[in-house]
Amino acid sequence: MSTLKLSKTEDIEVFIDPFRTKIMRIMKNAERPMTVKEIADSMDVSPAKVYYHVKKLESIGVLFIKYTKEINGIIAKYYDFTADTISLEVPQTEDAKTAVHSRMTKLYGSYFDEAKQKFYDSITPKPQDDKNEQNIFINVKNSLRIAPGKAKDFWRDVKTLTDRYRCSDADAEVYYLFSFMIQTKDGAGQAWKSHRGSAGKKAGTPAEKKP
Numbered sequence: 001m002s003t004l005k006l007s008k009t010e011d012i013e014v015f016i017d018p019f020r021t022k023i024m025r026i027m028k029n030a031e032r033p034m035t036v037k038e039i040a041d042s043m044d045v046s047p048a049k050v051y052y053h054v055k056k057l058e059s060i061g062v063l064f065i066k067y068t069k070e071i072n073g074i075i076a077k078y079y080d081f082t083a084d085t086i087s088l089e090v091p092q093t094e095d096a097k098t099a100v101h102s103r104m105t106k107l108y109g110s111y112f113d114e115a116k117q118k119f120y121d122s123i124t125p126k127p128q129d130d131k132n133e134q135n136i137f138i139n140v141k142n143s144l145r146i147a148p149g150k151a152k153d154f155w156r157d158v159k160t161l162t163d164r165y166r167c168s169d170a171d172a173e174v175y176y177l178f179s180f181m182i183q184t185k186d187g188a189g190q191a192w193k194s195h196r197g198s199a200g201k202k203a204g205t206p207a208e209k210k211p
Contacts, residue, residue, distance in 0.1 A: 004083035009096040011060040012088050016103040018110035020053045033066045033078035115178035
């Protein structure tokens with residue numbers, strides 16, 4: 001498994017962007033190289049906007065043109081990731097840490113905003129709701145106690161479970177899954193606080209797959 005390391009502050013700032021994160025999630029879910037138009041169609045935005053952000057990711061070595069194909073007389077460029085994983089090595093300077101922290105705060109905030117909107121959309125009555133069953137699952141743990149040193153194992157198991165049920169079949173039901181876990185103080189000792197929720201609908205609705 002290959003890893004791309006980003007260590008320049010300006011490169012990390014380019015990478016940590018809500019819109020570009022969405023682009024990368026769509027490409028990861030597709031599990032194949034994609035054109036700018038394909039990404040734009042998936043996001044319901046203009047190809048010009050996607051092209052700008054794809055070129056930014058290409059400029060820092062995250063994406064590259066894997067191959068081209070002529071489609072109706074037009075040369076289509078198919079983009080893919082240059083590495084399996086990406087590692088951020090933030091320079092240990094106050095300016096760099098402040099800049100990256102600001103970017104990360106904005107990025108994480110976008111995750112919560114997206115999840116909140118997905119949830120509100122899922123509980124808003126729609127004409128087709130009478131015909132299509134709606135499934136919403138909520139699991140909130142205000143205090144989840146885990147043995148010392150086992151939190152990473154737990155989170156890895158959560159990801160493994162998610163991957164186990166992932167299905168790429170055309171008739172697969174589509175759900176949006178949002179989860180996070182932070183270490184907090186709870187009572188006399190330390191505990192892990194975990195909030196996990198998913199809101200989803202049948203395939204063919206605006207619900208989005210988890211990356």
